[in-house]
Amino acid sequence: MASETAQPGFWARVQRASVERLHIRLESLVVLLALSAAMALLSPFFLSLSNFLNILLATSTIGVLAIAATFVIGSGGLDLSLGSVMGLAGVAGAFVAVNLGWPSVFAVVACILAGAIAGNINGQLVTRAFVPAFIVTLGMLGLARGLALVISQGRAIYGLPSEIVYIGQGRPLGIPMPVIIFVLTAIVAHCVLAYTRFGRHTLALGDSESAARAAGIRVEHHRRIIYTLSGALAGLAGLLFTARVNAGDPTAGINYELTAITAAIIGGTNLFGGRASILGTMIGALIMGVLQNGLTLLAVQSYYQQMAIGAVLILAVFIDQYQVRKESRV
């Protein structure tokens, strides 16, 4: 179709194509590669297959949470309870397997179900009680963490069955199980968000709730599904974490929502909804993973890593908002 404006430059066209076709922001890929190159120069240990798998392994839990954050934020919502729900889910699974002594498959179901229930409660409160998502999920952050401590009586639950531990520590073909589960989850989530009606409605909802409503989308129902999905994914993250460390730790996942939301935002998710892609979020999660891994290899104290993540979050939103203001025409 004929354009009325001048032809944009090559870089602008590549950028546009990457957004339209691949649903990713090219800038985040550039940042990831630059960061990796910098780490490779600074540390001789960075560039190796085993370290690469290490990064993926360390990213898998955060990555699954970041997928949840992408759906929720893309729909115009917010889920601050991701880390706590993950902790609660891990404890629930360990409790079922160890304290109740039920078969492992029930423990797996318990993890995901506990997360889904917590997420569903979030969704019910947001859509039926009209409490803002920020408050509901902030409250759930406290509730889920407290419940995890109550169930476990404040102590980690040890002695998981070997099947569960395999989910966290097994290495079929040399690839860690959490990485396999994480990558499969990401592929499915990407297809759902980018190519299904559910995914498109999710973004339309975050873009303009009134437009979605006028289009006949059952807005409240859709939101409840998204919060439930978010909780279920937090439950899966809890399962991966618990299986990896071989313990149901009630303090697992503290502050993880910070990293997960940051990964989603760096990946190009609009903080106010309407634009999101799992592929972008995966790049965001890898940036966080490389950053943490690199800082660890460089023997930077973990306190500083925490500061770095917080700074990156603010910086990413600043850049995004700056671009939105620059591009927007009313």
Add this chain to the structure above:
Amino acid sequence: MTLLSLHNIRKSFGAVDVLHGVDLSVAAGEVVGLVGDNGAGKSTLMKTITGIYRADTGSIEFDGKDILALDPGQRRRLGIEMIYQDLSLAKQQDVASNIFLGREPTKKVFGLFPGFVDKAAMDREATRMIERLGARLPSINRSVGSFSGGQQQTVAIARALTFNPKLVIMDEPTAALAVREVQSVLDLIRRLRSEGIAVILISHRLNDVLSVTDRIVVLRHGRADADLVTSKTNMNEVVSRIVGGGDISAAAAHEQRG
């Protein structure tokens, strides 16, 4: 043949009564103008037709069916479309996504996985629809938020017409448009009538309403206060019905010029 018939529609928001028993009927292929002062309840009435609001009491029949209990999606499937004053577009999504929002065609991928949105078919259809409207857009793949007001309007119109509606409700479709664009919207309304599609036109521009409608319904204080045949009325009468009598020559003269 009556396509839409509303009987004794009432709607209040908390303590505020907006509609006090509205009766309205629209025949197939008829263009009905809905006019009234600000706050007369025009938009509220239209939203009870599309299902965004649920009427407190009264009945709504469309095409011989009682649609009172149906949600907006179901009413849309029966053939009721609305072009909103604010256009209700998802501004970060592209043209096809907006046109097909809520009714995306799907296909199987690799003959295995069902439920994948058929984006190619959507783009194709969207392009055809835009061309049929005689409009030009910079690119079908750009987010509609980057378009001009007239271009966004085109997308909203295309969305309303793509699924062969029986009734199209237009809420102030010309309010934000340039003169040439206004003419094309009026031409479009005439074309819809010739194709047997009914139109309800809400507008403050009484000249437009008088030039394009078959009937004019005046909403006043939440009631259908007058039902005028366009060919047998004039600006003076319409204005006097809107403001409720009195000396209206000055206001009418103003409208005549406008």
